[in-house]
Amino acid sequence: MKELKIFSPATVANVSCGFDVLGFCLDSIGDEMVIRKTDKKGIYITKIEGYDLPFEAENNVAGVSALAMLNDAKPDFGFEIEIYKNIKPGSGIGSSSASAVGSVFAMNELLGKPYNKTELTNFAMKGEALASQCEHADNIAPAVFGGFTLVKSVTPLEILQLPTPKDIYAVIIHPQIEIKTAEARAILPKEIPLKSAITQWSNVGSLVHALHTSDYELLSKSLTDVVVEPYRSQLIPHFNAVRQSALESGAIGCGISGSGPSIFNLCHGKERANQVAQAIKNVYSKTGIPFEVYISEINTQGIKIL
Amino acid sequence: MKELKIFSPATVANVSCGFDVLGFCLDSIGDEMVIRKTDKKGIYITKIEGYDLPFEAENNVAGVSALAMLNDAKPDFGFEIEIYKNIKPGSGIGSSSASAVGSVFAMNELLGKPYNKTELTNFAMKGEALASQCEHADNIAPAVFGGFTLVKSVTPLEILQLPTPKDIYAVIIHPQIEIKTAEARAILPKEIPLKSAITQWSNVGSLVHALHTSDYELLSKSLTDVVVEPYRSQLIPHFNAVRQSALESGAIGCGISGSGPSIFNLCHGKERANQVAQAIKNVYSKTGIPFEVYISEINTQGIKIL
Numbered sequence: 021m022k023e024l025k026i027f028s029p030a031t032v033a034n035v036s037c038g039f040d041v042l043g044f045c046l047d048s049i050g051d052e053m054v055i056r057k058t059d060k061k062g063i064y065i066t067k068i069e070g071y072d073l074p075f076e077a078e079n080n081v082a083g084v085s086a087l088a089m090l091n092d093a094k095p096d097f098g099f100e101i102e103i104y105k106n107i108k109p110g111s112g113i114g115s116s117s118a119s120a121v122g123s124v125f126a127m128n129e130l131l132g133k134p135y136n137k138t139e140l141t142n143f144a145m146k147g148e149a150l151a152s153q154c155e156h157a158d159n160i161a162p163a164v165f166g167g168f169t170l171v172k173s174v175t176p177l178e179i180l181q182l183p184t185p186k187d188i189y190a191v192i193i194h195p196q197i198e199i200k201t202a203e204a205r206a207i208l209p210k211e212i213p214l215k216s217a218i219t220q221w222s223n224v225g226s227l228v229h230a231l232h233t234s235d236y237e238l239l240s241k242s243l244t245d246v247v248v249e250p251y252r253s254q255l256i257p258h259f260n261a262v263r264q265s266a267l268e269s270g271a272i273g274c275g276i277s278g279s280g281p282s283i284f285n286l287c288h289g290k291e292r293a294n295q296v297a298q299a300i301k302n303v304y305s306k307t308g309i310p311f312e313v314y315i316s317e318i319n320t321q322g323i324k325i326l
Numbered sequence: 327m328k329e330l331k332i333f334s335p336a337t338v339a340n341v342s343c344g345f346d347v348l349g350f351c352l353d354s355i356g357d358e359m360v361i362r363k364t365d366k367k368g369i370y371i372t373k374i375e376g377y378d379l380p381f382e383a384e385n386n387v388a389g390v391s392a393l394a395m396l397n398d399a400k401p402d403f404g405f406e407i408e409i410y411k412n413i414k415p416g417s418g419i420g421s422s423s424a425s426a427v428g429s430v431f432a433m434n435e436l437l438g439k440p441y442n443k444t445e446l447t448n449f450a451m452k453g454e455a456l457a458s459q460c461e462h463a464d465n466i467a468p469a470v471f472g473g474f475t476l477v478k479s480v481t482p483l484e485i486l487q488l489p490t491p492k493d494i495y496a497v498i499i500h501p502q503i504e505i506k507t508a509e510a511r512a513i514l515p516k517e518i519p520l521k522s523a524i525t526q527w528s529n530v531g532s533l534v535h536a537l538h539t540s541d542y543e544l545l546s547k548s549l550t551d552v553v554v555e556p557y558r559s560q561l562i563p564h565f566n567a568v569r570q571s572a573l574e575s576g577a578i579g580c581g582i583s584g585s586g587p588s589i590f591n592l593c594h595g596k597e598r599a600n601q602v603a604q605a606i607k608n609v610y611s612k613t614g615i616p617f618e619v620y621i622s623e624i625n626t627q628g629i630k631i632l
Contacts, residue, residue, distance in 0.1 A: 041528040172532045172547070173525075180535050180544070211517040217553070221527035222347040226478045228534040229486050238486070241478070247523070 023056040024129055025326040028122035029319050030107045031114035032190065032284045033158035036245040036275035037223035041171045043114075043162040046190060047319035051118045052326065053082070054102040055126035062098040063087050063123075070105030073119075081116045085147030086123040092143070093134065099127055109151075110201075111194050112282035117159035120147030125164070125323045137164050142177050152201045159278065166322030168231055184318050185234035189293035191285040192277060193262060193300050196310040199255050204279035207251045216246045236272055236288050243273025243286065256280045261303050269299040290315075329362040330435055331632045334428035335625050336413045337420035338496065338590045339464035342551040342581035343529035347477045349420075349468040352496060353625035357424045358632065359388070360408040361432035368404040369393050369429075376411030379425075387422045391453030392429040398449070399440065405433055415457075416507075417500050418588035423465035426453030431470070431629045443470050448483050458507045465584065472628030474537055490624050491540035495599035497591040498583060499568060499606050502616040505561050510585035513557045522552045542578055542594050549579025549592065562586045567609050575605040596621075 029050035035042040051070075058064065063077040063086040077083030082101055090099070101123055107115040124143040128135045135143070141164050145155040161169040161179045168182040227242035229235070253259040253276060262283050263274040270292045271285040285300070287293040293315050304311045335356035341348040357376075364370065369383040369392040383389030388407055396405070407429055413421040430449040434441050441449070447470050451461040467475040467485045474488040533548035535541070559565040559582060568589050569580040576598045577591040591606070593599040599621050610617045 038527070038531065040524045041531065170528065170531050170535065172528055172544075178547070180532055182535060208520060210520060212520050212523055214514060214516060214518050214553070217518055217523040217526065218346045220523065221344070221530040222476065222478055224527040224531040225344065225347065225476050225534045226486055228531045229476065229488060229538070232535070232538040238478070241484070247520070 021130060023054065024126045025052060025054050026122055026126045026323060027052055027326050028118040028125070028323050029163055031117060031159045031162040032192070033114065033278040034248070034276065036243040036249070036273060037220050037227060038170070039245065039248045040156065040158055042168065042224070042227070043158045044168045044190070045162040045166045045319040045322050046113065046192070046314070046316040048316035049106060049113070049314050051106055051122060052104040053122040053126060055123060055130065056100045057130055058098045058100050060098050061096070063090060063101065064098065065101045065103065067102035068105065069103070071109055073103070073105065073109070081147040081151050082119040082123040084150045085120040085144045086127060088146040089124045089127055089135070089143045093131055095131060099130070108194070110198050112199070112276070112278040112280045113192060113194065114159035114163060114278065116148055116151035117144065117163050120144040121160055121163040121323055129325065138177055138179055140164050141179060163323055167318060167320040170228070182228060182231045184320050185231060185236065185239070187289050188318050189287045189290055190316050190318065191266070191271070191287060191293050191297045191300065192282050192314040192316070193304060194282040194312045194314070195257065195304065196312070197257070197281050199280045201279045204252055204255060207255065208248060209251070212247055219246050239286070240272045243275060245275055249276055252276050252280055256283065257309060258303060258307055259283060262300050265299040265303050266296050269296045271296045327436060329360065330432045331358060331360050332428055332432045332629060333358055333632050334424040334431070334629050335469055337423060337465045337468040338498070339420065339584040340554065340582065342549040342555070342579060343526050343533060344476070345551065345554045346462065346464055348474065348530070348533070349464045350474045350496070351468040351472050351625040351628050352419065352498070352620070352622040354622035355412060355419070355620050357412055357428060358410040359428040359432060361429060361436065362406045363436055364404045364406050366404050367402070369396060369407065370404065371407045371409065373408035374411065375409070377415055379409070379411065379415070386425070387453040387457050388425040388429040390456045391426040391450045392433060394452040395430045395433055395441070395449045399437055401437060405436070414500070416504050418505070418582070418584040418586045419498060419500065420465035420469060420584065422454055422457035423450065423469050426450040427466055427469040427629055435631065444483055444485055446470050447485060469629055473624060473626040476534070488534060488537045490626050491537060491542065491545070493595050494624050495593045495596055496622050496624060497572070497577070497593060497599050497603045497606065498588050498620045498622070499610060500588040500618045500620070501563065501610065502618070503563070503587050505586045507585045510558055510561060513561065514554060515557070518553055525552050545592070546578045549581060551581055555582055558582050558586055562589065563615060564609060564613055565589065568606050571605040571609050572602050575602045577602045
């Protein structure tokens with residue numbers, strides 16, 4: 021096998037109460053990439069479609085994660101990477117993670133799978149660090165493992181695969197405004213009230229329990245964020261109106277996807293997801309802000325070969 | 327049925343990362359109580375053995391919870407309560423909770439079970455509030471429900487029953503020193519670093535996952551507390567030495583039980599529990615501080631009729 025085409029999915033990190041640790045994987049939106057062995061050693065990005073991104077491997081998220089793997093595997097050949105980007109950078113649904121994961125997943129296949137999923141996550145985090153100035157795994161883990169994931173710890177890296185209850189759909193609205201991850205980080209307090217922290221970890225615990233027991237009602241009650249959302253929601257125009265209309269339309273929960281501006285909604289069943297999508301479209305149509313809406317099943321497989 | 331004898335178990339609250347929300351139920355230590363219908367309306371504590379506690383119902387934890395239920399149920403009779411106290415007040419293994427739960431559990435049986443477990447928890451919290459100046463459920467919930475519990479929220483009260491992996495034993499050491507719950511609360515900071523909070527909720531999430539998957543290794547890694555233990559462990563002489571020897575002897579985890587001074591250890595298998603018990607006895611024997619050690623299976627039934 022000399023060449024592979026892969027689908028690298030968009031992901032939702034944080035998931036309300038699970039700031040910095042929880043995430044889930046989407047199905048209907050993601051990048052496509054072609055990775056090909058070359059006789060020449062090194063990483064060469066030969067094509068980028070969709071968005072303007074750097075071609076030099078060391079300045080490109082997919083290139084940096086690829087180089088990290090290459091430096092470890094030390095094969096006597098190299099790789100060419102073509103990137104067909106569908107996930108807009110800065111959208112809050114794991115655009116840089118999709119790139120970072122895509123190259124190392126495909127290279128691992130072409131190398132004969134010497135690395136496990138946790139090791140892939142580790143390489144991809146090097147690429148993610150280029151985009152966000154710190155190594156984090158909350159978007160990478162769901163892209164690699166699929167479904168819902170919990171980053172138990174970063175050092176050493178430990179990822180937990182959580183169960184995905186049946187028939188859950190995500191509705192994502194992406195307002196076409198820019199929020200820098202660094203800015204969204206800077207707005208957060210360094211210290212938080214112990215009382216809020218207790219509420220948050222109670223919700224994380226009950227969310228994990230709800231996923232294990234397919235308890236949609238408990239899932240709904242657990243999807244609240246008393247720590248981060250009060251700050252970051254201020255950066256997203258009409259966030260409260262979107263949430264209100266989503267919940268009134270029967271969404272299980274609604275929150276900020278990653279550091280925004282995208283907003284995710286979880287819904288039980290496709291029909292409900294369609295209703296919620298329509299409701300939040302109605303809210304945003306009146307604002308004059310351009311937006312995209314995606315409806316996606318939870319992708320329990322994660323990144324895959326096409 | 328005019329009279330009941332019940333066993334009201336000791337419990338461990340907090341469970342390392344789960345400050346204020348997690349708890350589990352013990353089997354080998356608890357109070358016994360006899361509750362009897364009387365023609366005369368009201369709550370009458372007629373006997374207290376084991377420790378000196380107030381006989382006036384409104385000044386006694388078991389009396390206050392009983393009065394809360396009585397005022398709601400309004401039967402045309404009353405109850406006598408006999409308390410055979412084995413759990414030392416202030417030991418940190420839910421002494422007041424055992425009293426508070428015992429009266430209402432037995433009364434509910436004698437009334438024909440009009441109340442469910444969450445309602446029993448609610449009544450018992452009134453008694454607990456007498457002892458600790460605030461209504462909390464992290465000891466009461468495991469006493470009522472058995473096994474591991476998570477207090478999802480206090481208002482409205484919502485308790486989650488978590489699964490208990492097989493063959494888990496608790497080893498408790500109770501140094502005979504006094505730590506007031508109020509003092510143990512006062513030592514805690516009002517604000518905590520966001521970074522520590524994230525570590526804590528990651529551990530709560532992974533602990534719940536570990537209970538669901540019977541993953542003893544993950545359970546072990548999740549039983550850490552970066553928020554509360556660094557403060558409260560200072561109030562418990564030789565805490566670090568106990569923990570070190572417990573973990574070296576193969577304990578899954580070690581932490582402060584409730585607000586101390588008791589220390590709990592979780593162990594996989596009875597033999598391991600015996601080894602851990604011996605190891606921590608060795609540590610404390612050298613200190614000159616009197617202590618008790620209990621070995622107990624996790625009690626998945628909770629409070630019961632004898």
